[in-house]
Amino acid sequence: MGHIVPLSQIAVAMQAQGHRVALAVNDLTHAPQLLAPHGIPCFQAPRFVPPAAPRTPLRNHADVLRFNGYDQADRLHSLINAWRDLLRLLRADKVICEFAPTAQLAAGSMAIPAVSLDNGFYMPPPQDPMPPLRVDEPAGPLLLRQSEKRVLETVNAVLARLGSAALPRFCALYQGEVWYRNWTEFNHYGAHSPQRHVGQIFGPSVGAAPVWPVGDGPRIFAYVKADNPAALDMLRSAISAGFRILAYLPGHRQSDIEALRRSGRAHISAQPVCLAQLDHEIEIGVWQSPTGGIGHSLEKGMRMLFLPTQVEQLRACLAVRRAGLPAYVAMGEESWMAVFDKLLGMPRVGLNRHWQPADVPRLAALLAG
Incomplete structure (x- = not known):
């Protein structure tokens, strides 16, 4: 995509x-x-x-x-x-x-x-x-x-x-x-x-409408493929921390997806989510790369959690971090609770006069x- x-x-x-x-x-x-x-x-x-x-x-x-x-x-x-x-x-x-x-x-x-x-x-x-x-x-x-x-x-x-x-x-x-x-x-x-x-x-207004789990708690949006082994552990930790999750997880096993859904705090979309319809109340956006994620994160003021799986994604993530944006790049075994606390302590950053869509x-x- x-x-x-x-x-x-x-x-x-x-x-x-x-x-x-x-x-x-x-x-x-x-x-x-x-x-x-x-x-x-x-x-x-x-x-x-x-x-x-x-x-x-x-x-x-x-x-x-x-x-x-x-x-x-x-x-x-x-x-x-x-x-x-x-x-x-x-x-x-x-x-x-x-x-x-x-x-x-x-x-x-x-x-x-x-x-x-x-x-x-x-x-x-x-x-x-x-x-x-x-x-x-x-x-x-x-x-x-x-x-x-x-x-x-x-x-x-x-x-x-x-x-x-x-x-x-x-x-x-x-x-x-x-x-x-x-x-x-x-x-x-x-x-x-x-x-x-x-x-x-920026992506056009296509895809499934965002649907969030009912209840209270900060929101996390995640778009992570199955080739990242840390994704499921991160999502389980987010559920334990009280987050509400909307995710698109292409390639993940259906049994893992159903387990997340049974928590009652995660809606896993069966198709790509319409990113243009995401709201400004999302605390953290989880992506594998900034190539598609940073524009939407800045547009909505989301803090960014990156789970890179290959060198192109890692280089892009490190560039975002060098720019001083509210982003965390996961590069090994992480204490996810500490990662969430660190991200929530970062100020939001949105689009400005310089970072405008093409x-x-x-x-x-x-x-x-």
């Missing part, structure tokens, strides 16, 4: 500006229902599905690409050709990429202009080598360059087959026009390019050129 909701709004704005728009997305769970009312077609993006999880932590952007099909020239060639076939089918005049480097390579091989849309993580300022992903145990320059060299050799071997010019260095994959759908203070790699940051895109029609026009 954090990707599809912004993209769908941009697509609708582009269509209103006279463009013919189509989306190719990685996950078709929610995109069609958002786009179908506007007559915007949605396709499955060409992708490589890794056979297993990586055995070692991914060190940099090159490792991410290698794990997703850039490890073999034949495999990458097939992926790029799949994108080329799709772009021919759609008669694309421009390609807008949100971390779609293979689509960007395909567009370049066909002389189709491409522009990137980013939340801040996927397109850091190009440098040699690119920055490490991990913040706890960052890889050194030698390992980063070795990883980039392997991927660059694969990319250039495929570009040679396609009759395209070789890339001079790995970071050339991340050069070109880019617009950030974030505020510059919350960029994953530190504040940069303020003129390129247009603010977060002007979606303006962004659509910038992307379309």
